[in-house]
Amino acid sequence: MRLGVFGGTFDPVHLGHLVSASEMREACRLDQVWWVPAGSPPHKPGVAVSSDADRLAMLRLALEDDPGAVVSTADLGRVGPSYTVDLLRRIRAEQADADLVFLMGGDSLRDLPTWHDPQGILEIATLAVARRPGVSVDLDAVCRAVPNAAGRTQIVDVPLIGISATDIRGRVRSGRTIRHLVPAAVEAYIRANRLYLVSD
Numbered sequence: 001m002r003l004g005v006f007g008g009t010f011d012p013v014h015l016g017h018l019v020s021a022s023e024m025r026e027a028c029r030l031d032q033v034w035w036v037p038a039g040s041p042p043h044k045p046g047v048a049v050s051s052d053a054d055r056l057a058m059l060r061l062a063l064e065d066d067p068g069a070v071v072s073t074a075d076l077g078r079v080g081p082s083y084t085v086d087l088l089r090r091i092r093a094e095q096a097d098a099d100l101v102f103l104m105g106g107d108s109l110r111d112l113p114t115w116h117d118p119q120g121i122l123e124i125a126t127l128a129v130a131r132r133p134g135v136s137v138d139l140d141a142v143c144r145a146v147p148n149a150a151g152r153t154q155i156v157d158v159p160l161i162g163i164s165a166t167d168i169r170g171r172v173r174s175g176r177t178i179r180h181l182v183p184a185a186v187e188a189y190i191r192a193n194r195l196y197l198v199s200d
Contacts, residue, residue: 003098004033005091005125007075007084009165011050012190013062014182016163020130023158024103025068028128033103034072034091035059038082050195052076061185085120092124100125106135109153113145122148129155133162172196 006021013035025033037055049055056071063069074090075082088100102125109129112118121127127149129137143150163181171178173196178187190196 001031001095001098002029002101003091003095004028004030004101004103004128005036005088006033006103007036007038007082007087009049010035010037010055010059011165012055012058012168012182012186012195014163014165014168014186015180016161018062018183019161020105020158021069021103024101024128024130024156027156028101028154030068030101032068032070034070034074035063036072036075036087039075039078040080040082048198054189054193054195058186058189061189062183064185081116083116085115085117085124088121088124101128102126103128103130105130106132106137106155109139109142110135110137112142112149118146119148122146122152127153129153130158131155131160133160169196173199 004021004025006017008017010017021033021035024030037052037059039052056073056076059071063071075087084102088102092100102121104127106129109127112121115121139149139153139155142153168178168181171181172190178190182190
């Protein structure tokens with residue numbers, strides 16, 4: 001099985017996430033995509049993150065009609081920072097025969113040399129990288145810093161949708177619409193549970 005692993009805060013999951021994952025699944029011929037909300041994102045110190053229960057609920061609502069999507073709790077309920085290499089090791093232990101493909105955006109690829117054990121990440125999984133609006137990535141520079149990335153990174157052209165979770169949270173706080181930025185069920189959940197009304 002070819003298994004895509006899509007990690008993120010997903011606070012909230014939005015249409016940019018959904019389109020990127022769908023395009024990468026098709027381009028990389030993935031059998032499944034595991035959506036893995038991060039427990040304690042090390043790149044967001046001091047940033048308030050919605051509860052695990054809320055982020056899981058929104059993901060399940062967004063993906064309920066997608067038979068190839070699996071919402072995973074592999075990174076939740078743990079102590080300490082959520083390092084990608086540790087997550088991939090846990091998934092590898094559970095899915096010993098799967099070809100693992102880690103899905104990320106171009107901004108994440110650009111920052112990969114600063115991640116915890118990037119070489120280890122690429123020993124376990126290949127990378128599928130979605131182009132993002134306004135983000136240019138020097139793949140050669142990344143490969144010089146992380147030699148394992150050479151030949152194990154696939155750049156995927158996806159529709160450039162300039163949606164960010166930060167902007168969505170800000171819109172909610174200021175009373176602006178988020179219609180068509182998130183699935184309707186996710187919008188209803190945010191409203192019903194009064195999420196994002198307090199500043200990050």
